């Protein structure tokens with residue numbers, strides 16, 4: 001399954017993003033709550049966020065996906081507020097315990113699986129430094145999320161993004 | 172000298188960002204301080220923002236402190252910075268910009284290495300460029316999970332030495348509106364101890380919630 005976290009309106013999403021049985025889209029419905037930093041997703045209701053607003057099961061959704069697609073406006077070299085809030089609400093995908101990887105501390109896996117990641121950033125006038133920062137952010141996320149980055153792309157306008165239609169043609 | 176201290180942690184209790192800001196404020200000692208708490212929303216980040224922006228543009232220094240979330244700025248901090256950028260632009264157009272403050276950042280993270288905050292500090296620098304204000308210096312603090320537990324140890328003592336040193340250096344930059352390289356620090360305890368103590372902490376917390384240590388391993392796909 002493909003999990004698509006994006007900040008497009010519903011109409012834009014229908015037009016520009018892949019759809020089908022094998023696609024799950026996480027859309028901004030104007031109700032997402034920000035992470036309160038309580039770690040309840042690790043120690044109260046392990047594997048799920050304690051805030052109940054339809055975005056509490058991101059960890060499970062990631063666990064059921066094999067590809068994570070992110071479509072986001074690029075803001076200060078990172079994701080837009082909505083996409084980033086979804087990412088913040090997704091740490092239940094990981095286990096609280098620590099491991100050392102590449103000489104640095106990271107979290108242990110909760111699920112025995114690897115993800116692939118494709119990230120599509122849009123925004124006007126993105127400079128090379130901002131794009132480079134965004135690429136580094138995606139690589140850092142991938143290291144923490146046990147993911148393999150297949151693509152990081154940039155476009156001036158949403159319309160110019162070619163969000164991967166499934167290579168197998170099942171969309 | 173007027174300094175704004177802006178806390179982006181969502182926590183009202185046991186916030187490491189709040190502790191680090193407090194220590195910086197003690198180091199600065201003199202002058203006037205404005206304090207702000209970044210609201211925990213991405214939808215109403217612009218509520219009251221023009222008044223806040225106007226006040227911030229009367230300051231000499233802005234010090235932001237927030238936790239590292241998923242290798243970057245927390246979502247609500249991104250929203251707030253964007254609202255501020257727009258409000259600054261509006262005030263400049265109306266020629267209501269009194270000063271061009273210099274911005275300093277303190278980012279703490281749960282992993283041991285303070286260096287892991289560097290991307291969030293780079294995001295702050297990009298924000299400064301877009302908001303047309305000046306960057307000063309960043310401090311990245313690792314092993315944030317331990318910092319609150321050290322709160323009763325006096326600044327600069329024992330395991331707090333490196334963090335207090337970095338905050339003191341930062342306070343010198345803030346006090347003189349200087350610019351310097353980012354500094355990355357961790358508490359003075361070995362990484363392996365931090366890892367073991369942290370993992371014991373997770374077990375204690377899960378048990379305090381009436382669960383068992385095995386529940387830490389719950390898989391929602393089973």
Ligand SMILES: Cc1cc2nc3c(=O)[nH]c(=O)nc-3n(C[C@H](O)[C@H](O)[C@H](O)COP(=O)(O)O)c2cc1C
Pocket residue numbers: 035036037038039087088089091144180181182185186187188189237238239240241242243279280281282283287315316
């Ligand atoms: C949603 C979320 C994401 C986090 N992501 C990271 C991360 O990518 N790297 C890291 O080292 N710590 C991460 N942390 C840990 C926090 O940075 C750490 O707990 C910090 O001490 C909290 O600071 P505060 O008390 O000022 O809020 C994350 C915590 C939360 C709740």
